[in-house]
Amino acid sequence: MKPLPPLREVIARHGLAASKALGQNFLLDEQLLDRIARIPGPLEGERVYEVGPGPGGLSRALLRAGAEVVAVERDRRCLPALAEVSEAADGRLRVIEGDALRVDEAAEAGLGAHVAANLPYNVGTALLVRWLGGESWPPWWASLTLMFQLEVAERIVARPGTRAYGRLSILAQWRAEPRLAMKVHRSAFVPPPKVMSAVVHIVPAAAPEGVRAATLERLTAAAFGQRRKMLRQSLKGLPGGIEALAAAGIDPERRAETLSVEEYVRVARALG
Numbered sequence: 229m230k231p232l233p234p235l236r237e238v239i240a241r242h243g244l245a246a247s248k249a250l251g252q253n254f255l256l257d258e259q260l261l262d263r264i265a266r267i268p269g270p271l272e273g274e275r276v277y278e279v280g281p282g283p284g285g286l287s288r289a290l291l292r293a294g295a296e297v298v299a300v301e302r303d304r305r306c307l308p309a310l311a312e313v314s315e316a317a318d319g320r321l322r323v324i325e326g327d328a329l330r331v332d333e334a335a336e337a338g339l340g341a342h343v344a345a346n347l348p349y350n351v352g353t354a355l356l357v358r359w360l361g362g363e364s365w366p367p368w369w370a371s372l373t374l375m376f377q378l379e380v381a382e383r384i385v386a387r388p389g390t391r392a393y394g395r396l397s398i399l400a401q402w403r404a405e406p407r408l409a410m411k412v413h414r415s416a417f418v419p420p421p422k423v424m425s426a427v428v429h430i431v432p433a434a435a436p437e438g439v440r441a442a443t444l445e446r447l448t449a450a451a452f453g454q455r456r457k458m459l460r461q462s463l464k465g466l467p468g469g470i471e472a473l474a475a476a477g478i479d480p481e482r483r484a485e486t487l488s489v490e491e492y493v494r495v496a497r498a499l500g
């Protein structure tokens with residue numbers, strides 16, 4: 229890659245004052261960005277779909293690692309800065325201007341792309357649910373490397389019996405393997421957000437047979453909708469729920485947070 233000016237200079241020159249409405253908290257520390265870019269594994273010659281590149285700190289790190297990057301950015305103020313990055317990388321960065329929630333990412337990035345993003349909380353969670361929730365599996369992506377608020381990251385990797393364990397944990401764990409790859413202190417961002425952050429790395433695993441994602445989702449919504457109640461109470465409103473519990477050999481006096489992911493899969497399979 230050809231040399232590029234420091235990110236601080238780029239931000240000042242292009243007037244990229246962080247917008248609160250767009251959830252902008254930029255990462256400027258190159259070493260930290262390089263560590264994040266290493267999380268998916270070697271990227272030489274790999275395709276990466278990046279969401280929310282902003283001034284391009286993470287994009288630069290991904291390009292330094294040898295990736296081809298397709299990035300979607302909503303804030304058009306960032307486009308000239310990103311065009312400079314693309315030029316320095318001989319076109320290995322392609323930028324799409326738009327809302328990541330409306331992009332057909334499989335078509336843009338192609339099968340087998342790695343996903344990397346440092347996103348505002350609401351957009352990140354909505355995309356995660358979309359990427360993990362489809363019926364077709366394995367998904368189009370090879371791995372997800374995503375920055376979240378630490379509290380959300382802990383929910384994604386949480387084990388049964390903990391307060392963080394819930395719908396997001398089961399969604400992320402029933403046919404994928406998430407791990408908390410790195411905690412990131414709030415002071416690493418400009419401006420610093422109120423809370424700590426963490427990068428989660430997720431790879432797809434084999435999907436259990438005979439279970440639809442939508443059925444599992446309905447089950448966990450009902451179970452965790454009343455997480456303090458016994459399942460025989462919380463599943464009352466779910467047609468066939470109590471019968472499915474019995475068929476899966478689960479004691480109806482248990483509470484939602486005590487069931488393992490595998491037990492939820494068994495109940496969902498019995499729900500049909």
Ligand code: SAM
Pocket residue numbers: 250251252253254255256279280281282283284285286300301302303306326327328329345346347348351
């Ligand atoms: N990746 C950069 C970094 O790490 O410094 C910027 C991170 S900043 C937390 C989030 C970025 O996502 C911003 O550039 C923001 O404009 C962009 N963004 C917010 N909502 C978006 C959306 N719906 N689609 C695409 N980009 C979005």
